[in-house]
Amino acid sequence: MTTQRNGSAPVDGPIPHHVAIIMDGNGRWACDRDLPRHAGHREGMKAVRQAIEGAMETGVGILTLFAFSTENWQRPEEEIVALMRLLKLYAESEREELQEKGVEVRVLGDLARMDAETRASVEAIEEATQGGSRLRLNLMISYSGREEILRAVRLVAAEVARGSLDPEAVDARTLEKFLHTRGLPDPDLLIRTSGEFRLSNFMLWQLAYTEIHISPVLWPDFTRLDFFAAVRDYQRRERRFGRVTAG
Numbered sequence: 673m674t675t676q677r678n679g680s681a682p683v684d685g686p687i688p689h690h691v692a693i694i695m696d697g698n699g700r701w702a703c704d705r706d707l708p709r710h711a712g713h714r715e716g717m718k719a720v721r722q723a724i725e726g727a728m729e730t731g732v733g734i735l736t737l738f739a740f741s742t743e744n745w746q747r748p749e750e751e752i753v754a755l756m757r758l759l760k761l762y763a764e765s766e767r768e769e770l771q772e773k774g775v776e777v778r779v780l781g782d783l784a785r786m787d788a789e790t791r792a793s794v795e796a797i798e799e800a801t802q803g804g805s806r807l808r809l810n811l812m813i814s815y816s817g818r819e820e821i822l823r824a825v826r827l828v829a830a831e832v833a834r835g836s837l838d839p840e841a842v843d844a845r846t847l848e849k850f851l852h853t854r855g856l857p858d859p860d861l862l863i864r865t866s867g868e869f870r871l872s873n874f875m876l877w878q879l880a881y882t883e884i885h886i887s888p889v890l891w892p893d894f895t896r897l898d899f900f901a902a903v904r905d906y907q908r909r910e911r912r913f914g915r916v917t918a919g
């Protein structure tokens with residue numbers, strides 16, 4: 673685990689093209705301050721801005737944030753409502769700035785479970801930011817890795833049943849066309865905050881060869897300096913993709 677923090681963006685070494693983040697620790701951050709859990713999520717929104725800034729300063733092309741899992745629907749109703757409100761607020765208040773900065777936002781997951789108002793605001797931010805070419809920002813909402821793979825398998829099976837796909841021809845590239853992340857390269861770097869060493873059902877297919885950086889920082893305290901530290905840690909890794917020498 674690396675905690676070395678440095679004020680400037682990392683330039684010496686490979687820059688990860690795609691960075692994914694499991695934003696963890698909002699509840700603990702709030703609990704440490706005797707605040708309700710939703711106060712931690714609200715503060716976490718500032719850290720989202722920091723991560724975006726860090727990614728843009730570093731030259732990362734794709735940033736994927738795990739904002740709400742399929743399992744999170746089992747949290748107390750009031751926390752779910754607070755999180756959906758926050759998402760709506762985020763989509764409405766950041767829309768213009770993200771558009772100006774050239775950030776293309778996509779919201780990926782089972783959006784049918786979202787309330788109509790939140791869904792309308794995420795669709796509006798997607799539409800307004802479409803074509804942004806400096807950074808692609810994926811917000812994973814109502815998302816789980818297993819659900820995503822199951823959905824892809826169902827869609828592949830439907831094509832086979834229709835006779836438009838030969839089962840013998842199904843390979844990794846076929847399945848990838850049915851993932852929410854279709855067309856995107858796999859993450860090079862996964863950051864998880866709050867010192868937890870788990871994948872929590874996140875991008876199970878796409879993380880096969882991703883480098884993992886665990887940050888001890890609770891998500892609301894995460895800044896662009898922590899982002900830079902994670903990238904520096906990544907730059908020290910030798911990526912072999914199962915081979916003997918670096919790929």
Ligand code: FPP
Pocket residue numbers: 695696697698699700701713714716717720737738739740741744758759762811891
């Ligand atoms: C995990 O912390 C975090 C979440 C379930 C929500 C993440 C949401 C945000 C960062 C806020 C807004 C985001 C966007 C994109 C608008 P936890 O509650 O599991 O923390 P704990 O493990 O300390 O309880």
